[in-house]
Amino acid sequence: MDVTPGPELAQTVTLQPFLTLTTSGGAHAATIDAPVVLAPMAGITDLPFRRIVAGFGAGFVVSEMVASQEMAQAKPSARARARTELDSELGLTEARTAVQLAGRDPYWMAEAARMVADGGAQIIDINMGCPAKKVVGGLSGSALMRAPDHALRLIEAVVGAVDVPVTLKTRLGWDDGSLNAALLARRAVDAGVAMVTIHGRTRCQFYKGRADWRAIGAVVRAVPEVPVLANGDICGPGDARAALADSGAAGVMIGRGAQGRPWLLAQVTAALLGRAVPLAPRGAALVDLVATHHAAMLSFYGRDLGLRVARKHLGWYCDAAGGAPLLRRRLLTSTDPAEILRLLPDALSAAPSDQPQEAA
Numbered sequence: 001m002d003v004t005p006g007p008e009l010a011q012t013v014t015l016q017p018f019l020t021l022t023t024s025g026g027a028h029a030a031t032i033d034a035p036v037v038l039a040p041m042a043g044i045t046d047l048p049f050r051r052i053v054a055g056f057g058a059g060f061v062v063s064e065m066v067a068s069q070e071m072a073q074a075k076p077s078a079r080a081r082a083r084t085e086l087d088s089e090l091g092l093t094e095a096r097t098a099v100q101l102a103g104r105d106p107y108w109m110a111e112a113a114r115m116v117a118d119g120g121a122q123i124i125d126i127n128m129g130c131p132a133k134k135v136v137g138g139l140s141g142s143a144l145m146r147a148p149d150h151a152l153r154l155i156e157a158v159v160g161a162v163d164v165p166v167t168l169k170t171r172l173g174w175d176d177g178s179l180n181a182a183l184l185a186r187r188a189v190d191a192g193v194a195m196v197t198i199h200g201r202t203r204c205q206f207y208k209g210r211a212d213w214r215a216i217g218a219v220v221r222a223v224p225e226v227p228v229l230a231n232g233d234i235c236g237p238g239d240a241r242a243a244l245a246d247s248g249a250a251g252v253m254i255g256r257g258a259q260g261r262p263w264l265l266a267q268v269t270a271a272l273l274g275r276a277v278p279l280a281p282r283g284a285a286l287v288d289l290v291a292t293h294h295a296a297m298l299s300f301y302g303r304d305l306g307l308r309v310a311r312k313h314l315g316w317y318c319d320a321a322g323g324a325p326l327l328r329r330r331l332l333t334s335t336d337p338a339e340i341l342r343l344l345p346d347a348l349s350a351a352p353s354d355q356p357q358e359a360a
């Protein structure tokens with residue numbers, strides 16, 4: 001299998017093997033050694049999953065969105081979402097972790113930013129892309145795209161509160177009639193934001209249709225002094241190359257593609273940078289990985305909640321492995337951790353192909 005970048009990549013994409021993030025005062029810079037980043041996903045990018053992804057290799061990984069007021073008021077669930085200890089347990093000295101904050105009040109955003117930076121977040125990301133009704137109803141997430149002056153006040157509050165790089169994640173606009181991501185990004189960067197990620201859909205699209213990578217190019221051109229990450233529907237090296245070529249972005253952010261395939265970011269990074277693409281684990285190595293992830297979830301959430309949270313991950317691992325539907329059902333309905341461990345080798349026995357399909 002050819003793992004060097006194809007000629008079309010050489011012609012259309014000049015990819016730096018790193019991203020440089022600088023704070024507004026230039027006092028603190030983070031150099032991210034791979035331009036491939038794990039997207040924040042509520043209910044999914046918890047500490048156990050981020051650890052697994054970071055263990056394979058990723059530029060950095062982003063927490064689930066954390067409600068700023070709940071964080072500042074020390075609500076245990078918010079604190080758990082913001083946990084960042086990648087390094088201590090796995091010796092992952094290079095793995096960086098961003099905590100994403102959501103909210104609408106500059107005071108709570110600044111308070112929460114201070115807390116998560118003190119807690120070890122090396123990057124703070126601000127959520128201005130979440131389309132969920134309960135979030136936009138509270139004037140957070142992508143609703144802030146419709147209130148750019150207020151959005152700027154939040155950004156200024158966070159940038160002023162911490163000396164780690166602050167990044168922004170947003171969408172192309174609220175709807176097709178208001179594609180203001182470039183304008184918002186320009187103002188955000190003037191206020192000190194160090195990197196911008198654009199999900200190539202509008203809020204009103206939610207997750208429908210295809211992400212428009214070409215439209216992300218307008219943001220890339222509006223903020224040439226900072227890296228922009230292209231996001232949306234990137235599920236393998238082929239998609240990543242196309243997204244980079246279409247948008248001119250400095251890197252990519254991958255979300256759903258990594259579900260059940262936590263090694264995907266390492267494979268995409270290697271393919272983009274012309275290095276040997278690591279093989280996806282299979283057989284005993286895959287069973288070991290899933291068993292470790294499962295145990296980590298039970299330990300992080302406690303047994304009962306852990307079993308529930310783990311189900312979706314087990315399902316994705318089975319889907320990626322192409323296992324038998326009957327075994328998948330047994331695995332997902334079992335409430336006995338020992339039985340789950342016993343079922344894993346057979347449930348994961350139809351191993352995935354060694355490489356993501358688009359890599360060829």
Ligand SMILES: Cc1cc2nc3c(=O)[nH]c(=O)nc-3n(C[C@H](O)[C@H](O)[C@H](O)COP(=O)(O)O)c2cc1C
Nearest residue numbers: 039040041042064065127199232233234254255256
């Ligand atoms: C279940 C789920 C939860 C998500 N939670 C967040 C979140 O907390 N913060 C955020 O900025 N985006 C969130 N997103 C959006 C993703 O970060 C990403 O922008 C989107 O899924 C498109 O990228 P993908 O096609 O690579 O998944 C979520 C997406 C999904 C599917």
